[in-house]
Amino acid sequence: MTKIPYRYYLSEDEIPKQWYNLRADMKEQHAPIINPGTGKPATVVDLEPVFATKLAEQELDNTTRWFDIPDEVYEMYKVYRPSPLIRAYNLEKYLDTPAKIYYKFEGNNTSGSHKLNSAIAQAYYAKDQGLTKLTTETGAGQWGTALSEACSYFGIDLTVFMVKVSYEQKPFRKAIMETFDGKVIASPSDTTQVGRQILAEDPNNSGSLGTAISEAVELAVTTENCRYVLGSVLNQVLLHQSIIGLEAEIAMKNLGVYPDVVIGCAGGGSNLGGLIAPFMREKIVNGKNIDFLAVEPASCPSLTRGKYAYDFCDTGKITPMAKMYTLGSGFKPSANHAGGLRYHGMSPILSKLYDDGLMRATSYTQVPVFEAAKTFAKLETILPAPESAHAIKGAMDEALRCKEAGEEKTILFGLTGTGYFDMTAYAAFNDGTMNDHVPTDAELKPGFDSLPKL
Amino acid sequence: MTKIPYRYYLSEDEIPKQWYNLRADMKEQHAPIINPGTGKPATVVDLEPVFATKLAEQELDNTTRWFDIPDEVYEMYKVYRPSPLIRAYNLEKYLDTPAKIYYKFEGNNTSGSHKLNSAIAQAYYAKDQGLTKLTTETGAGQWGTALSEACSYFGIDLTVFMVKVSYEQKPFRKAIMETFDGKVIASPSDTTQVGRQILAEDPNNSGSLGTAISEAVELAVTTENCRYVLGSVLNQVLLHQSIIGLEAEIAMKNLGVYPDVVIGCAGGGSNLGGLIAPFMREKIVNGKNIDFLAVEPASCPSLTRGKYAYDFCDTGKITPMAKMYTLGSGFKPSANHAGGLRYHGMSPILSKLYDDGLMRATSYTQVPVFEAAKTFAKLETILPAPESAHAIKGAMDEALRCKEAGEEKTILFGLTGTGYFDMTAYAAFNDGTMNDHVPTDAELKPGFDSLPKL
Numbered sequence: 001m002t003k004i005p006y007r008y009y010l011s012e013d014e015i016p017k018q019w020y021n022l023r024a025d026m027k028e029q030h031a032p033i034i035n036p037g038t039g040k041p042a043t044v045v046d047l048e049p050v051f052a053t054k055l056a057e058q059e060l061d062n063t064t065r066w067f068d069i070p071d072e073v074y075e076m077y078k079v080y081r082p083s084p085l086i087r088a089y090n091l092e093k094y095l096d097t098p099a100k101i102y103y104k105f106e107g108n109n110t111s112g113s114h115k116l117n118s119a120i121a122q123a124y125y126a127k128d129q130g131l132t133k134l135t136t137e138t139g140a141g142q143w144g145t146a147l148s149e150a151c152s153y154f155g156i157d158l159t160v161f162m163v164k165v166s167y168e169q170k171p172f173r174k175a176i177m178e179t180f181d182g183k184v185i186a187s188p189s190d191t192t193q194v195g196r197q198i199l200a201e202d203p204n205n206s207g208s209l210g211t212a213i214s215e216a217v218e219l220a221v222t223t224e225n226c227r228y229v230l231g232s233v234l235n236q237v238l239l240h241q242s243i244i245g246l247e248a249e250i251a252m253k254n255l256g257v258y259p260d261v262v263i264g265c266a267g268g269g270s271n272l273g274g275l276i277a278p279f280m281r282e283k284i285v286n287g288k289n290i291d292f293l294a295v296e297p298a299s300c301p302s303l304t305r306g307k308y309a310y311d312f313c314d315t316g317k318i319t320p321m322a323k324m325y326t327l328g329s330g331f332k333p334s335a336n337h338a339g340g341l342r343y344h345g346m347s348p349i350l351s352k353l354y355d356d357g358l359m360r361a362t363s364y365t366q367v368p369v370f371e372a373a374k375t376f377a378k379l380e381t382i383l384p385a386p387e388s389a390h391a392i393k394g395a396m397d398e399a400l401r402c403k404e405a406g407e408e409k410t411i412l413f414g415l416t417g418t419g420y421f422d423m424t425a426y427a428a429f430n431d432g433t434m435n436d437h438v439p440t441d442a443e444l445k446p447g448f449d450s451l452p453k454l
Numbered sequence: 455m456t457k458i459p460y461r462y463y464l465s466e467d468e469i470p471k472q473w474y475n476l477r478a479d480m481k482e483q484h485a486p487i488i489n490p491g492t493g494k495p496a497t498v499v500d501l502e503p504v505f506a507t508k509l510a511e512q513e514l515d516n517t518t519r520w521f522d523i524p525d526e527v528y529e530m531y532k533v534y535r536p537s538p539l540i541r542a543y544n545l546e547k548y549l550d551t552p553a554k555i556y557y558k559f560e561g562n563n564t565s566g567s568h569k570l571n572s573a574i575a576q577a578y579y580a581k582d583q584g585l586t587k588l589t590t591e592t593g594a595g596q597w598g599t600a601l602s603e604a605c606s607y608f609g610i611d612l613t614v615f616m617v618k619v620s621y622e623q624k625p626f627r628k629a630i631m632e633t634f635d636g637k638v639i640a641s642p643s644d645t646t647q648v649g650r651q652i653l654a655e656d657p658n659n660s661g662s663l664g665t666a667i668s669e670a671v672e673l674a675v676t677t678e679n680c681r682y683v684l685g686s687v688l689n690q691v692l693l694h695q696s697i698i699g700l701e702a703e704i705a706m707k708n709l710g711v712y713p714d715v716v717i718g719c720a721g722g723g724s725n726l727g728g729l730i731a732p733f734m735r736e737k738i739v740n741g742k743n744i745d746f747l748a749v750e751p752a753s754c755p756s757l758t759r760g761k762y763a764y765d766f767c768d769t770g771k772i773t774p775m776a777k778m779y780t781l782g783s784g785f786k787p788s789a790n791h792a793g794g795l796r797y798h799g800m801s802p803i804l805s806k807l808y809d810d811g812l813m814r815a816t817s818y819t820q821v822p823v824f825e826a827a828k829t830f831a832k833l834e835t836i837l838p839a840p841e842s843a844h845a846i847k848g849a850m851d852e853a854l855r856c857k858e859a860g861e862e863k864t865i866l867f868g869l870t871g872t873g874y875f876d877m878t879a880y881a882a883f884n885d886g887t888m889n890d891h892v893p894t895d896a897e898l899k900p901g902f903d904s905l906p907k908l
Contacts, residue, residue: 005465005466005532006466006532006533007463007466007532007533007534007535009461009463011459012459012460012461076835078459078460078461079460079461079543079544079834079835080461080835081461089533090533108562109835109836110831110835110836110837110872111835112874116835149831149832149835152832153832153833153835171877171881172626172874172877172878172881174881175877175878175880175881175884176837176874176877176880178881178884179828179831179837179880179883179884180831180832374633377564377603377633377634378603378606378607378634379607380533381530381533381534381563381564381565381570381603381607382563382564383564383630383633418564418874420566420626420630420872420874420875421874423625423626423629423630424626424629426629426630426633427625427626427628427629427632430629430632430633
């Protein structure tokens with residue numbers, strides 16, 4: 001057999017033409033999302049005021065296995081896809097491991113991350129429905145950048161509520177969103193009722209994803225021809241992100257290999273859910289022995305320390321409630337936390353898989369994650385986003401376990417994006433000023449106290 | 455014929471295994487570089503104290519047509535190469551042009567630009583010779599980043615003199631170089647004699663590439679086991695960068711197309727020289743009718759307004775002299791100039807080709823260049839470096855000319871890198887604070903006055 005190349009690209013006509021909906025193959029479905037107004041499972045009619053109708057349908061559809069990717073979306077995918085499947089030979093050598101390490105790299109587009117896969121889909125469905133405006137929130141900025149790019153392509157006006165602490169720390173994220181004509185507002189802001197209320201209580205509130213979601217939803221439902229879009233957590237987003245896993249699976253099959261372990265970072269779950277989808281099907285449907293590992297930051301440990309409970313998706317408690325692993329919508333990660341992966345909850349699909357024992361989870365503090373990032377950058381010539389570096393750290397530790405055990409496992413991990421907009425965090429790591437604070441139980445308590453009493 | 459894909463990648467085993475030395479096929483050679491101490495053509499012995507010996511040999515070799523790429527360099531190339539050849543369908547459609555536009559994208563690696571191609575080669579030859587330290591200069595930061603990456607890979611200590619104005623405006627460039635363990639010093643600095651002298655005359659001197667070169671060379675020649683490396687201008691750099699053009703030519707042949715026009719941005723000439731090399735051979739050797747266009751900034755117009763004369767490569771006048779199109783080593787681009795392409799001179803090879811009428815040149819001011827960059831980013835999902843955007847603007851104008859003339863020309867341009875570290879410039883463009891100052895003849899005079907009197 002010829003040696004497997006460092007970088008393997010599918011040909012353009014091998015890019016999957018359908019998204020895969022893992023729910024159609026799950027033995028048990030996650031609990032339904034609840035309309036807090038009625039206390040009953042949300043319907044498409046409930047969701048339509050917030051989401052484009054096709055997206056609301058995708059959100060609730062747990063029986064359609066395959067969704068055709070619309071032509072306009074597929075054409076745009078071809079501009080930056082397929083993404084490479086990379087064999088981490090240099091990392092393997094450095095770790096001196098018998099494990100074979102592969103990663104699917106989604107950072108090769110201007111948005112710098114996998115977020116573009118869903119942004120294009122969501123912007124397209126909005127445009128197709130005749131909508132002219134969208135609103136969203138962004139934390140670290142990856143989603144806001146991707147959606148600005150997608151909206152500028154489809155000619156949609158976009159307003160992005162950016163978590164204030166990120167807005168101030170990352171002026172360049174604002175600049176790139178504005179380059180794609182996105183309108184960026186620091187959240188909490190005085191442009192919404194929920195924002196004004198939060199500022200009245202705490203004028204120095206530095207924001208959270210949950211608050212930014214509340215503001216974005218409020219603006220969407222009070223503006224004509226406008227809807228809200230979200231870059232993670234939702235079932236529709238995991239559906240669109242299945243393109244990552246589908247491409248990875250085709251590429252691995254072409255190369256004659258298959259993963260024993262699939263590892264991804266986990267914030268809201270969009271990348272992880274998309275990456276694992278076709279492999280999880282093999283586990284569920286065909287009983288394949290595949291290990292799945294979610295890696296999250298110790299400062300925002302929704303899977304490893306959260307509760308599996310119904311919670312609001314936003315801090316203002318105006319969204320539907322989902323059953324998920326959550327730290328409570330009132331949770332705010334510590335100010336020293338760099339990068340994304342700062343959402344209080346976790347995708348309902350992933351939460352269910354985790355609760356059913358189909359997936360493991362672990363967490364790391366920041367400093368070892370950045371150590372892994374730096375090592376990786378030197379060996380593999382890609383500067384990872386801090387988010388992605390969690391998956392790297394998980395993969396490195398798994399490869400070292402393989403070394404100890406003498407196992408030649410095949411590891412696949414998701415490298416979701418690049419760290420060019422995270423240099424402040426890298427500088428803090430280089431300067432030794434990054435810290436590894438792990439929230440105490442007392443620090444987690446206010447979040448849990450914010451959980452709805454059902 | 456099947457439709458040409460958006461992104462076309464060579465397979466790993468199609469990556470060229472040799473660099474191409476265009477000088478071996480040029481009918482006339484450029485004038486020799488001169489040792490200012492002796493007034494005679496420089497020899498390998500003259501250059502060895504400054505450059506690694508193999509690189510000094512490559513610098514002066516105008517007869518060897520093909521150089522084997524060393525195994526260690528080739529292995530590293532495979533980590534991030536091949537780079538894609540991209541068909542700009544969206545840009546063509548937007549311009550409504552019959553022209554076919556292709557671009558070779560070199561930004562898909564952490565250094566974010568083509569500079570890595572030569573950085574790896576230069577770091578390797580230094581290591582192979584047993585050197586342990588290197589010095590260099592960087593302006594916008596692309597070269598410093600690439601060389602930090604290469605040196606960290608080969609275990610070499612690197613000191614980078616960074617033009618002070620860039621150092622202050624681009625703290626993130628410093629952070630990424632430090633992530634790869636590069637030591638970054640703002641130039642002019644008090645660490646060298648030439649730096650101290652410049653600061654004594656002008657304590658607020660904001661630096662120039664020419665000054666940073668002087669400092670880097672001084673440190674190299676006064677430090678044991680240390681040499682200096684340069685990221686552009688030199689023949690050796692153009693040799694290494696021929697990998698760009700060679701890959702592009704193979705890819706185009708595989709696709710059954712060939713360029714009528716080849717366009718690149720031009721600062722010191724490394725990207726342009728590398729991109730055009732195999733195509734220029736076809737023009738020189740086989741008489742193929744190919745148009746070559748160098749695009750430079752109006753604020754640093756070495757080809758379009760410079761003099762073809764012997765000049766020093768640095769401001770401190772301690773380097774050899776080369777005959778090139780130059781604005782004089784005393785030239786400093788205006789403070790409003792964003793991005794790279796700020797070197798006072800131009801590659802001797804390209805200068806000769808231009809003087810012989812084998813290549814055209816044009817210049818643009820910044821605002822239209824950033825307009826082109828923004829349009830391109832929206833259509834093609836790549837945020838270009840300001841440098842690269844000069845080539846985009848050149849290609850767009852060429853495509854519009856084709857539209858007027860009804861010509862179905864095939865255009866190839868070099869997209870050298872990404873603009874993630876240039877968001878200050880993008881923000882200035884977005885805010886309307888970028889200006890389009892073109893140096894007056896009076897402003898160019900001090901530079902020309904600095905030319906050596908031979």
